[in-house]
Amino acid sequence: MNHVLIVDDEAEIRTSLEAILAEEGYLVTTAATATEGLTLIRDAAYDVVLLDIWLPDRDGLDALAEIRRIESANLPEVVIISGHGTIEAAVRATKLGAYDFLEKPLSLERTLIVIKNAMKARQMREDNQEFARQLAIKGTVTGQSVALKALRQQIKLMAPTNGRVLIFGESGTGKELIGRAMHSESLRKDRVFVELNCAAIPEDYIESELFGYRNSAIPGGPPEKRGTFERADGGTLFLDEVGDMSLKTQAKVLRALDEQRFLPVGASHAIHVDVRVIAATNKDLEEEIARGNFREDLFYRLNVIPFYVPPLRDRKEDIPLLVKEFLQEFGQQYGRPHVEMNEDALSALRQYHWPGNVRELRNLVERVLILNPKAARIERKHLPMLVYRESRDAAKNLGKGEEFGSLLEAREAYERDYILKKLDECNGNVTRTAESLGLERSHLYRKMKALGVAIKE
Known part of the structure; x- marks a missing residue:
């Protein structure tokens, strides 16, 4: 249900507009100043605001300018209404970002048309913002292993x-990257x-996240919320860890998939959608x-x-390509676009068992660059x-021996990583790290500098 806010000091206009718009299926809130x-706009989400120019506490166009300064990605479309309309006022309202300008006495037919078009404009703005965000994080599947090549071929075949x-x-x-690649x-x-x-x-909120709600169904929340099924209409919905x-939620998702429609929490009318669902899980669902x-x-x-x-x-043969990708990503982010990893380090990464998979590798690359x-x-x-x-243990098992050239090099490497481990446990706080190591803070600083560990608090 779309939400309209009427801001007008004339009680008769507020009452009549509220009754007409409610009959048309809109959720309506009113304000006299x-x-x-x-205050209402800052606290809740509205699709369209009908804003009078002449208000008792301030000029409506000044209020419009303040609305546009609110930091939110979901600002409403604003329609200015006035009993003393002038070309100058209409031009100023447009420059300030008003969607349209209506003169009193209001024409019911024109008012309904303008509100309907403003609703569409706001929805298009939301979709364009979301689409732009998606372009920035378009899914790519990196790797040249046999498994990844087969996966890309499967995506190409099944995505359309x-x-x-x-x-x-x-x-x-x-x-999630596979899901994004399928969508793209x-x-x-x-x-x-x-x-x-x-x-x-x-659990108490999953249903409202999926299907949304109407009429303040969630205590303390905005009057309404569009769920993920509704926001994904025409596109793709990715349900991670399904x-x-x-x-109980599974039963409602099943029905939504079968009927391509659902009932938001607190609503009386079902919403029809066209959504492709991609789900993911780390569990054995048959079990x-x-x-x-x-x-x-x-x-x-x-x-x-x-x-x-x-x-x-x-698929450890994909590690060098993934490392290169992550180095480029974080190198750009931290102003170091030309950092590389030598073959000895890559060899160590290939011998590690990676319980956290690609996410662990990505986090490791970022951490190494920062430190x-x-x-x-x-x-x-x-x-x-x-x-x-x-x-090193893997190298021993292969009869390759240690990788350090001297006892000093091995000791420094151990000290360095032990400090890094303690820094990680203390969330990068040097003072707490020094306490955990039993060192003076100044001593730890000198040790970190000698070992080439970045000092970052």
């Missing part, structure tokens, strides 16, 4: 269809990609079905096109202790 109207997709894989393998190569690529992490939303949904935790019928609705994303330990601000090349000694310890 600019101050009251601005409307079949529902279920992506399996461990946490951190890049399931689909027939819906010019529409929005909306994602929802089902495991991150409390195996964490409750059985969850056997345990009674997941609906079998929902599984078969979602599992039209199954995808499996292999863990990083099964080594002067390094032009990332070497094995710059890597976290856990990584090079495991790679």
Whole structure:
């Protein structure tokens, strides 16, 4: 239900407009002053505001200028209304960002048309903003392993269809990237990609996140909220960690998939949508079905096109390409676009087992860049202790011996990474790190400087 705010000091106009718009299916709120109207706009989401120029506490055009200064991505369209309309006022209102200008006495037909068009304009603005955001994070699947080549081929084949997709894989393998890649190569690529992490939303709120709500169904929330199904209309909805949904929510999602319509919380009319659903999970859903935790019928609705994303330990030949990509990403972000990683460090990364998969590798690359601000090349000694310890053990098993040239080099490498580990545990706070190491703060600073550890608090 679209929400209209009427700001006018004439009670008769507020009452009549509220009755007419409510009959047309709009949710209506009214205010008698600019101050009251601005407070409402800051506290809740409105699609259209009908704003009178002549208000008792301030000029309506000044109020319009203040609305435009509010820091929000969801500002309403504003229609100025006035009983003393002039060309000058209309021009000024337009320059300040008003959608249209209506003169009193209001024509009912024209008012309804202007509100309807303003609603469409706001929705188009929202869609364009979301589309621009999606272009900036378009999905790419990096890797030249046999598994990744097969996955890209499968994406290319299946993306243009409307079949529902279920992506399996461990946490951190890049399931969301696969979903984005599917969307960017689909027939819906010019529409929005909306994602929802089902495991991150409390059970009491998951239904309202999926389907939205009307008439202040959520205590303390705005009067209404568009759910992810509604926001994804015409595009793609990515449901991450779908195996964490409750059985009650699963039943409602099943119905929405079957009927392509749903009922927002607190609403009396269903909303029809055209949505392609891509779901992802790190659980064995067939095992969850056997345990009674997941609906079998929902599984078969979602599992039209199954995808499996292999863990990083099964495609270690992709590590150099991923490292190069992450170095470029974070190098640009931190003003160091030409940093590289030498082969010895890459070899250590290939020998590590990567329980956190690609996400862990990405975090490691960012951490190494942050903690080594002067390094032009990332070497094995710059890597976290856990990584090079495991790679050293692997080297021993292969009969290759230690990688350090001297006892001093090995000791410095151990000290350096032990300090990095403690810094990480203390969230980068040098004072707390010094306390945990039993050192004076100044002593730790000198040690960090000698070992080439970045000082960052």
